[in-house]
Amino acid sequence: MRSGSTMLARILGAHSAIHSPAEPHLITPLAHLGYFANVERAPYDPIITRRAAQALVESLPRRDEDYLEALRACTDSLYGKLLAPSGRSLLLDKTPAYALVLDFLARLYPEARFVVLTRNPMAVWSSYVDSFFDGDHEIAHTHNPVLERYVPAIGRFLRDQPVPFVHVRYEELVQDPEGQAQRLCEHLRIPFEAGMIDYGDQVGGRTATPRGLGDPVSAAKESRPTTKSLEKWTKALEGSPAKIAQCQSILDSLADEDLTTWGYQRAELEAQLAAIPGTGGARKRPGLSVHTLERRLVIALRRNIHHNAFGRLVRSVRSACDVLLR
Numbered sequence: 001m002r003s004g005s006t007m008l009a010r011i012l013g014a015h016s017a018i019h020s021p022a023e024p025h026l027i028t029p030l031a032h033l034g035y036f037a038n039v040e041r042a043p044y045d046p047i048i049t050r051r052a053a054q055a056l057v058e059s060l061p062r063r064d065e066d067y068l069e070a071l072r073a074c075t076d077s078l079y080g081k082l083l084a085p086s087g088r089s090l091l092l093d094k095t096p097a098y099a100l101v102l103d104f105l106a107r108l109y110p111e112a113r114f115v116v117l118t119r120n121p122m123a124v125w126s127s128y129v130d131s132f133f134d135g136d137h138e139i140a141h142t143h144n145p146v147l148e149r150y151v152p153a154i155g156r157f158l159r160d161q162p163v164p165f166v167h168v169r170y171e172e173l174v175q176d177p178e179g180q181a182q183r184l185c186e187h188l189r190i191p192f193e194a195g196m197i198d199y200g201d202q203v204g205g206r207t208a209t210p211r212g213l214g215d216p217v218s219a220a221k222e223s224r225p226t227t228k229s230l231e232k233w234t235k236a237l238e239g240s241p242a243k244i245a246q247c248q249s250i251l252d253s254l255a256d257e258d259l260t261t262w263g264y265q266r267a268e269l270e271a272q273l274a275a276i277p278g279t280g281g282a283r284k285r286p287g288l289s290v291h292t293l294e295r296r297l298v299i300a301l302r303r304n305i306h307h308n309a310f311g312r313l314v315r316s317v318r319s320a321c322d323v324l325l326r
Contacts, residue, residue: 001096001146002127003119004170007225009094010199011181012115017190019086023095026078027108030071031101047322068108075108090188099154103306106162113188114163118154118262119170121147121254122247122269126233129243135236137243147250152302155258169263177225198224237276248273 013020032039034053039046060066083091090113098105106114125147133140158167166187173180177197185192195201200223237243251269259266305311 001150002124002131003096003117004173005094005096005117007199007222008115008117008168008173009092011177011196011225012092012184014196014199014201015185015190015193017088018090018092018188019083019088020092020094021082024078024082024093025095025097026075026093027095027105028097028101030075030108031104035067036104036107037101047319047326050319064107072108090190099150099157102153102157103162106157110163112163114165115184115187116154116158116165116167117170117173118167118264120233120264120269120272121151121259121262122251122272123170123229123233124150125247125250126236130236137246141246141250145250148253151254151258151262155255155261158261159257167263171230174225174227174230200224234272234276237273239277244273244276 009020012018031037034046034050035057038050042049057063057067062069079091079093105112128144128146129135129137129140133143158165164187166183168180168184178194181196182192185196237247248270251266251273256266259269301310305314
């Protein structure tokens with residue numbers, strides 16, 4: 001979210017082969033039906049549901065594959081009905097929340113054509129705070145620590161490469177929209193159309209992409225990619241030591257390997273923060289604190305946790321804790 005995904009969707013939706021509806025948020029709840037992932041609270045019993053889902057899948061002839069095939073039949077039907085009236089051949093599902101269920105999505109649609117968009121994490125955070133919380137950075141972080149959730153999830157996906165994808169950086173997209181659009185079209189196996197860049201024009205008597213639920217500050221205000229927003233996040237932090245300190249704290253909590261995989265170096269991001277008027281110059285790197293050691297331990301333990309014995313043990317202990325704490 002807040003990475004320029006609506007702008008990218010409008011670029012793609014302006015292509016004659018692509019239908020780009022508003023965010024359907026279709027995949028996320030399917031990932032949390034109890035087998036691949038679970039919900040914490042629901043109007044039904046999530047603990048029993050999880051156990052029932054596991055037992056159900058175990059009883060199927062092909063287990064995971066049969067379960068995924070059934071879920072895919074549901075999504076295929078809905079996607080097909082969304083696509084058919086458009087007369088186009090490709091459907092774009094642009095829903096940023098899918099970044100948190102990428103393992104499931106890659107298994108559900110291994111032959112889909114994935115586009116991964118990343119942006120300077122500090123710009124993402126600043127845009128999130130201003131767009132959804134009217135600049136209140138403390139309430140925003142209490143409600144949803146976006147970077148701490150999304151940066152590791154997308155970083156792991158980019159490193160593990162479970163499916164083919166094309167990785168686009170927001171900064172490169174707005175500075176070279178034609179070149180990046182050509183890369184996208186090559187990945188999607190469709191011819192490049194110059195009109196994609198001027199996505200604000202009417203396409204077939206309608207705008208290219210409807211405004212989505214997660215876009216209160218809409219890209220519809222622009223008719224083509226612009227670089228005006230590249231420095232916007234630093235301007236938003238000027239004169240606010242508390243916001244700057246929060247950004248530095250968030251940056252400290254992120255792993256180097258995740259930042260690098262996203263396409264950004266820690267030293268570069270720290271230099272950008274230090275250059276904001278009022279920060280007091282270059283910032284010293286934190287020493288080897290308990291927090292740093294804990295972060296490194298968590299990173300090491302998380303690695304391949306969904307596919308190893310330690311992960312199975314954690315899930316088993318969690319299931320027992322759920323029963324004890326309910």
